[in-house]
Amino acid sequence: MCHTVITDTKMDKQWQSFVAYNASSPDELALVNGARHLGFFFRERDDENNMVCETWDGVKKYKLLNLIEFDSTRKRMTVVVRTQQDQVLVICKGADSIIEKRLRPGQASLRTT
Secondary structure, eight states: SSSSSSSEEEEOSOOOOOEEOOOOSSEEEEEEHHHHHHHHHHHHEEETTTEEEEETTTTEEEEEEEEEEETTTTTEEEEEEEOTTTEEEEEEEHHHHGGGGOOOOTTOOOOOO
């Protein structure tokens, strides 16, 4: 969910609809397509600023609370979302060399997805 991908619903030659992704970088496109391939399909960002995703557990909505864009100084991007269970998640992606320096043992974990 840590991305700025925009979805576009299109029709194929058999008039079947499908979701195409538009991304500002090939890395973002690859991450979102990879997640889709593994069962976490980003469907859209709805009118209420929810990120709607289809997972192996059904459709999930994550309220986008804040987005800190990637820049060359920070070398990372961060999103803050609220789950349907009212949990707040901070999700960050970026260069390993930048992220690992900010982790403390017992305080946080580095999960790559």
